[in-house]
Amino acid sequence: MTPDAITEAPPASAPSAFMGRLGHEPVADIVELLNTKSLDEATEVIAAMPLRWAVEVLDQPQFHDASDVIAALPQDKAVPLLEGMSADRVADVLRWIDEEPRARLRAGLSAETRASIDRLMSYPEGTAGALMTTEFVSVPSSWTIQQTLDHIRRVERSRETIYAIYVLDPASRRLVNTVTLRRLISGASDAPILSVAQPYAPITVPPSLPQEEVARTISKYDFLSVPVVDSTGHVIGIVTVDDVIDAMIEEQSEDVQRMGGMEAIDEPYFRVSFLEMIKKRGGWLAVLFLSEMLTASAMQAYADELEKAIVLALFIPLVMSSGGNSGSQATSLIIRSLALGEVKLADWWRVALRELPTGMALGAILGLIGVLRITIWQTAGIFDYGEHWKLLAVTIGAALVGIVTFGSMAGSLLPFALKRLGFDPAAASAPFIATLVDVTGIIIYFSVAWLFLRGTLL
């Protein structure tokens, strides 16, 4: 049965309809159905569920209303749920609850849970520390394989993953090595645990590592989880592959939206209110508009030239859009290469050396098409560009070479500049480059025109 077939079950309207499905369907499908309900209905359903199932539902990051449901539940219902949930998820859920109810909920937690949550919440969003969970399996390096297996069987239910076991120094409790469950069950029962450890130092990440780099580490080494180790060498948590996938999907959405020139929206399209939508889109749109006003200022500076050669105005949209297109190509190429680590910050001059001839070649191609267009239209009598149409054609062609070269250079170098200044290249490049190339494009265009048409049209 495909997942889609499962989700097409008839909709349930009351808590009782949900109860019958618990344990007979994957929890992800129950969450999917709950997501279609109102907050009141979802709260009612969660309140009526047996604790074990309610915890499973709330543990799913796909459940949109988790924070609101927890906040809406009475304290004696909410606290046991939080105690049962995985620590990283509790930290995520609490992050979105208002300060007052959050303090009340936090006060209800056991001292141990509270300490875990406080530590997790102290790391900035988007870092390994914020993504990690504290529920992992660790054993002293003095244990045998059998001791470790017995321990895993005992604690299995309360751990996020048991597929990686972290072996600690019995005295200092520092991380010595990592053992995978698959190697563990292949070893002899009485052999020491370290006999099945990997033959090299464990790969770890610091809590401050950005989540994209955590994802890159997990993907590079094909890990199911990676330990987060503090500066003293102690494992403070692990990041699991499913958290990384969720983070990657979220990141991907944000990148696409930012490249489209808007603030990132982390809720589904139809759940964003009208005002929220206007705010997220209108803000950037207004910033872009204000910057693009520079094009009007640039044009005003050339008002006299325009007056003399109105034919120049006809090609402004064409020439400007070519600059924008070549800039956005180069920007998206470099943003991606930087994100994947294929290109490093120090490579900026190698990129520049490459984009200069690339931009000139691309500009020459477009310039040639432009010259052909004017020649064909003029000689076929489709439009009359005036007696100096040959000079006009040369102007358009030369301007395209200049503008496309500038667009490619600026587009490829801007992500480096933004990254160097500590900004996310994906966040700001597209809008910046559009404005930069448009304004400069107008200046290049009229400068080239002045060069070729001075004394004739101008």
Add this chain to the structure above:
Amino acid sequence: MTPDAITEAPPASAPSAFMGRLGHEPVADIVELLNTKSLDEATEVIAAMPLRWAVEVLDQPQFHDASDVIAALPQDKAVPLLEGMSADRVADVLRWIDEEPRARLRAGLSAETRASIDRLMSYPEGTAGALMTTEFVSVPSSWTIQQTLDHIRRVERSRETIYAIYVLDPASRRLVNTVTLRRLISGASDAPILSVAQPYAPITVPPSLPQEEVARTISKYDFLSVPVVDSTGHVIGIVTVDDVIDAMIEEQSEDVQRMGGMEAIDEPYFRVSFLEMIKKRGGWLAVLFLSEMLTASAMQAYADELEKAIVLALFIPLVMSSGGNSGSQATSLIIRSLALGEVKLADWWRVALRELPTGMALGAILGLIGVLRITIWQTAGIFDYGEHWKLLAVTIGAALVGIVTFGSMAGSLLPFALKRLGFDPAAASAPFIATLVDVTGIIIYFSVAWLFLRGTLL
């Protein structure tokens, strides 16, 4: 130790330098170093490595030169390597080798391997069938937990993952259920395997499912692997979470590049030849240029109006870029919502009903800023827009409302149209929308101008 610290080991120049690192470093780091070598050097190193290590290196999808190395090795070296590699990786590697050497290599494989590879290669790229591997653990439903564990210990080395065990009907060999290793090791040895199976029908995917949907299934259910089941109910392979991550990263790069208006490049920036780069970027740039020529045609149609009111030309770049920006916002928002399944194809009219007021509100905001700009510049004496500057301001404001509304509507509906026609919305939306909004923008602008300025400026 962080991964970065590891990769900064001194570069090795001869095969012998690599040999000393085998087994002492993660294979991913050895691959990273090999990637910096020339094809000849890489081939020499692989040829000199013990078979087991060469197989591990070639099994890494991050190793760029795998296909070329295999093609360059003598047949008696290459065939044992292919036999040792995982079947899905062999299929990937062979896909990129020329027909003649590929046929020679294929002929050298054992009948069993050849059959696996042929089947994997028969699925189109980007589907579950092409992504899956045939090396998974399956046991009959009549076995006990102990029998299953013994079996897993025997076959562990040759399986891509052992964390999900597929339980088959002993007679028909159809998939009955899935058992995770963590549940398995928690069960009693003599209990039947099905006693630790999940309590619902297994989630599976058909071989034709696009890889994004495979990724969505794995991410939704937090799986480490998902079984690929054919129409007869037999498991023909599994897709593992690390293959999904690799596919997601690749997909993400392609989307970013396509949204930037170029053909997808799957090699690192500095490995793409100059000519290849011109081809991948120049093609789309030329197509966009040819479409944008329509803007010149549209402008030519309004040449008379321009002649009369040259002041109109000053705002063309500003007004056009606002249309383009609002269009690209709406497009990227909907592309992403469609990709995540938050919005379905049938929702197009709900989106349209939402974007109409959103576009009008956004247009009104920009229009207001535009009117303010002209008023301030005129009254402060920065620029003289002529005696009819109030009418001009109204024209710009009204045109912005029209163009931003059109941009939002067109931008949000185009992905639906492209998806309906069987295209990838991410592939074509950005370039299409730019042209569409630019050309229509000019027409809207001059129509509004004609409406407000007829009898005065026009």
